[in-house]
Amino acid sequence: MxxxxxxxxxxxxxxxxxxxxxxxxxxxxxxxxxxxxxxxxxxxxxxxxxxxxxxxxxxxxxxxxxxxxxxxxxxxxxxxxxxxxxxxxxxxxxxxxxxxxxxxxxxxxxxxxxxxxxxxxxxxxxxxxxxxxxxxxxxxxxxxxxxxxxxxxxxSPSPLGGDGLPALGEEAAADRISYRIPDLGDDAVAARYAGRHVVVAGSGHSALTALVGLAELAEREPATRITWLLRREAEGQVFGGGEADQLPARGALGLRAKAAVESGRIQVVRGFRTETVERDEHGTVRLRSSAGQAVKAIDEIVALTGxxxxxxxxxxxxxxxxxxxxxxxxxxxxxxxxxxxxxxxxxxxxxxxxxxxxxxxxxxxxxxxxxxxxxxxxxxxxxxxxxxxxxxxxxxxxxxxxxxxxxxxxxxxxxxxxxxxxxASDDGGCCGAPAEPVTVSLSAPTGR
The missing domain is CATH 3.50.50.60 (FAD/NAD(P)-binding domain)
Structure with a gap:
């Protein structure tokens, strides 16, 4: 052949x-x-x-x-x-x-x-x-x-739904959901999130990067509210090794995200596995988990679940x-x-x-x-x-x-x-981010 x-x-x-x-x-x-x-x-x-x-x-x-x-x-x-x-x-x-x-x-x-x-x-x-x-x-x-x-x-980003399938109502609420890290350096993108209640779902470096960026936006626009949904019951090692991390950039990202959480700028909801996405009577969005939890009055969702x-x-x-x-x-x-x-x-x-x-x-x-x-x-x-x-x-x-x-x-x-x-670290970067943020696959950004 x-x-x-x-x-x-x-x-x-x-x-x-x-x-x-x-x-x-x-x-x-x-x-x-x-x-x-x-x-x-x-x-x-x-x-x-x-x-x-x-x-x-x-x-x-x-x-x-x-x-x-x-x-x-x-x-x-x-x-x-x-x-x-x-x-x-x-x-x-x-x-x-x-x-x-x-x-x-x-x-x-x-x-x-x-x-x-x-x-x-x-x-x-x-x-x-x-x-x-x-x-x-x-x-x-x-x-x-x-x-x-x-x-x-x-x-092919993974859906918001906690069982690997799209949550009920997720597709209908697509105008309120982004599956990418927002480019908050773009004024038009920043305006979408500024002064709004933003939910970030995910626990990897992409989610941490989005949280850090949104926390900085909240400093400039104090009306901005940020809620972080974790499927796990505790943060655990999600922030990485901090100052002891082999890769300083990865550790710095985790420390910045941790500081934003501890400052109160980010509300953390643990053990939340999204089951439904609903429109409410005010035109905002409500998320419900399989355990009966609810997060209400959401303007924008950033789903970074893999x-x-x-x-x-x-x-x-x-x-x-x-x-x-x-x-x-x-x-x-x-x-x-x-x-x-x-x-x-x-x-x-x-x-x-x-x-x-x-x-x-x-x-x-x-x-x-x-x-x-x-x-x-x-x-x-x-x-x-x-x-x-x-x-x-x-x-x-x-x-x-x-x-x-x-x-x-x-x-x-x-x-x-x-x-x-x-x-950044002299030996390059592994599994984390450069001087501030997130893992972005080098081969993923292609198209068939």
Missing amino acids: TEFPVVVVGAGPVGLAAAAEVSERGLPVLVLERGPHAGAAVGQWGHVRLFSRWAELVAPAALRLLEARGWRHPDAQSYPTGREWVRDYLAPLADALGERVRFGAEVTGVARRGRDRVVDAGRDSEPLTVQIRTADGEQDRVLARALIDASGTWG LRPDLSWLSELRLGLDAALQAPVALAPLIDPNLHSCGTVYPHGVKELAHPEPDVFLAGMKSYGRAPTFLALTGYEQVRSIVAALAGDRQAAERVELVLPETGVCSGGGLADIADTNA
């Missing part, structure tokens, strides 16, 4: 890194991106400053491709915003790949040609059929020798996924958030990412399923190993070519108000 291309889904950092690897191996490749440009979803958080330095944000094969075209590497020790990352790296990389990248092409389904998932015969000899919907609504289809799904999880992979368009393929994390079975024990932080995840490749369906791989953030942290350099190592295997170079595929700092360099980001981006 060598005449068919390797199809990569998603023109984000990991998808474009995969395409650079395939191109370097001399194999045909086609990147399908539903957005209008490279890193389209990254643009949705373009104001955020990454916690990873430029040194950790450029894939090796991509660097070789770009340098051959005269590209100049940004200051390796500086921390770009999402907008700068797209402008100075992802867009030039897509330009270098040229016609091998198609924009406005949404993958709606993948199957084995002439076989549904029940049929055994031909699964290792027939190409994959990739169905596409173009930006103008037309249908198209391409054949592929292999599929690398690097579409991320950015487009991300999950969209597997619907892969339903005709035979995937081997862990029942809990929805990550490849062999990878799941390595990334279980109950046991690992991103700095303790061993670099892995084609063996851990293989599925029962031949030559089908999930890479980047999507490979982590519902695990909350992701290592950008690990994503680049994933696709290097996958592509080496597709090229028949098993020795390179099984060799680890990634050496990490002791704490790792996780994908992460911070608000745009970081005064000194070089004041």
Whole structure:
């Protein structure tokens, strides 16, 4: 099937890194991106400053491709915003790949040609059929020798409902709910929350970042009320290690959030698992929990309860996924958030990412399923190993070519108000945020 291309889904950092690897191996490749440009979803958080330095944000094969075209590497020790990352790296990389990248092409389904998932015969000899919907609504289809799904999880935020399903009334109240960290540096966005009763749901770094930003808004606009909904019964370790944290930026974020809570600017409601979202007679929103608790007179809700992979368009393929994390079975024990932080995840490749369906791989953030942290350099190592295997170079595929700092360099980001981006930890950032805020997946911001 060598005449068919390797199809990569998603023109984000990991998808474009995969395409650079395939191109370097001399194999045909086609990147399908539903957005209008490279890193389209990254643009949705373009104001955020990454916690990873430029040194950790450029894939090796991509660097070789770009340098051959005269590209100049940004200051390796500086921390770009999402907008700068797209402008100075992802867009030039897509330009270098040229016609091998198609924009406005949404993958709606993948199957084995002439076989549904029940049929055994031909699964290792027939190409994959990739169905596409173009930006103008037309249908198209391409054949592929292999599929690398690097579409991320950015487009699939977890719902507000406490059982993993949307709460009753959640969809009807969509105009009052945001599933992203608000950009409070934008006057129009800040006006939406200023002087209002805002509820934040979630306990990760994204929620802490939103709480810190809203608390600062409340200092400027004292009529602003903030309620924090925790599904757990106590804060526990949600604020992190403080001054003892291995990563000062992560500790500083937790300390700022803790101080905002202790100051009384944030009211905490513990053990709240949202069951219903209701409109009240005043035009505001009321939340009720499965235990009968209620939070009333809410103007805006920020639901930051995690991300999950969209597997619907892969339903005709035979995937081997862990029942809990929805990550490849062999990878799941390595990334279980109950046991690992991103700095303790061993670099892995084609063996851990293989599925029962031949030559089908999930890479980047999507490979982590519902695990909350992701290592950008690990994503680049994933696709290097996958592509080496597709090229028949098993020795390179099984060799680890990634050496990490002791704490790792996780994908992460911070608000745009970081005064000194070089004041972050010398060994990069892991599982937390830069000088002030939140984990933002590097591979999630892509689109199929």
